[in-house]
Amino acid sequence: MFHLSKLAATALVAASLMVSTASAQTVLRSSDTHPDGYPTVEAVKYFGEKLSELTDGRYAVEVFHSAQLGEEKDTIEQTQFGVIDLNRISIGAFGTQVPAATVTQLPYIFRSADHFHAVLDGPIGDEILAAFDAVDLKALAYYDGGARSFYNSGKPINSPADLEGMKLRVMGSDIFVDMVAALGGNATPMPYGEVYSGIQTGVIDGAENNYPSYDTAGHSEVAKYYSLDEHLMVPEVLVMSKMVWDGLSAEDQAAVMEAAKASVGKQRELWAAKEVESKAIVEAGGAIINEVDKAPFIAAMDSVYEKHVTDPALQDLVARIKATE
Ligand code: GTR
Numbered sequence: 001m002f003h004l005s006k007l008a009a010t011a012l013v014a015a016s017l018m019v020s021t022a023s024a025q026t027v028l029r030s031s032d033t034h035p036d037g038y039p040t041v042e043a044v045k046y047f048g049e050k051l052s053e054l055t056d057g058r059y060a061v062e063v064f065h066s067a068q069l070g071e072e073k074d075t076i077e078q079t080q081f082g083v084i085d086l087n088r089i090s091i092g093a094f095g096t097q098v099p100a101a102t103v104t105q106l107p108y109i110f111r112s113a114d115h116f117h118a119v120l121d122g123p124i125g126d127e128i129l130a131a132f133d134a135v136d137l138k139a140l141a142y143y144d145g146g147a148r149s150f151y152n153s154g155k156p157i158n159s160p161a162d163l164e165g166m167k168l169r170v171m172g173s174d175i176f177v178d179m180v181a182a183l184g185g186n187a188t189p190m191p192y193g194e195v196y197s198g199i200q201t202g203v204i205d206g207a208e209n210n211y212p213s214y215d216t217a218g219h220s221e222v223a224k225y226y227s228l229d230e231h232l233m234v235p236e237v238l239v240m241s242k243m244v245w246d247g248l249s250a251e252d253q254a255a256v257m258e259a260a261k262a263s264v265g266k267q268r269e270l271w272a273a274k275e276v277e278s279k280a281i282v283e284a285g286g287a288i289i290n291e292v293d294k295a296p297f298i299a300a301m302d303s304v305y306e307k308h309v310t311d312p313a314l315q316d317l318v319a320r321i322k323a324t325e
Pocket of ligand 1: 033072088089090092093145171191192208209210213236
């Protein structure tokens with residue numbers, strides 16, 4: 001883990017800005033846990049190209065994919081300190097640090113991909129992005145992350161009863177731990193990079209994710225049962241370190257926002273294609289996919305909402321999300 005005092009981080013940011021004035025181009029470093037070619041990685045590269053165009057080459061972006069800069073939780077901290085400039089990350093990895101954003105971690109909060117887009121593209125989406133300011137991050141845009149379903153090495157899951165006693169990896173948020181517990185399983189928060197070996201060695205029975213992650217992280221090789229309960233749709237988010245953002249001119253901030261918005265359409269296109277491709281790849285590799293009656297899964301989530309949506313502001317946010325057409 002990388003710990004820096006805020007003072008040391010400020011000095012580091014100041015030093016890198018000095019170097020950049022001398023070299024005329026500032027290269028912003030961006031982190032991503034996914035491998036090269038993954039839709040989020042390619043979208044951030046596209047963002048970088050747009051930003052370069054809009055700033056006459058004064059800014060460029062280098063994407064450090066494949067968790068080269070660390071697991072998500074650690075890279076969030078480094079981005080907050082300005083050591084990493086940009087980060088493409090799942091909102092799930094923030095845990096409950098950003099209260100407003102936790103509503104997107106609630107199971108079945110989004111009814112469909114269209115509902116997800118309608119909410120995030122509108123005022124509620126902007127409100128949640130703005131909430132990241134309080135944790136020293138400037139959230140720029142959402143990317144698609146599809147629907148997440150359970151997969152495991154033992155058997156197909158058809159009803160919550162099948163999860164009884166199963167050890168399943170979740171991202172580090174209490175909401176996900178309680179979600180699995182409400183279904184009868186045992187949740188183990190664990191970094192993404194440890195899931196493959198965790199399943200392989202039997203430390204866990206499985207995990208939950210979308211098709212592209214199940215495919216590209218190799219999880220389908222060790223957990224062949226993928227059961228389409230689609231309990232979560234957690235947005236991916238592109239954030240910039242607030243320290244770096246605050247150091248930009250108003251004009252450059254506008255260029256960053258414009259480039260980020262432009263990358264959203266690109267990512268959605270890439271994402272839609274990748275979901276189809278990954279499903280075909282995992283099936284060809286022997287994954288067994290089953291449809292699931294979601295009703296009992298949805299019904300089991302009341303306790304998760306009761307426990308995590310107690311603040312009136314969050315209750316209001318949830319009500320507004322549900323009312324969005
Ligand atoms: C993926 C997401 C990653 C990471 C991963 C996980 O769907 O794109 O950012 O959060 O899930 O489960 O840790």
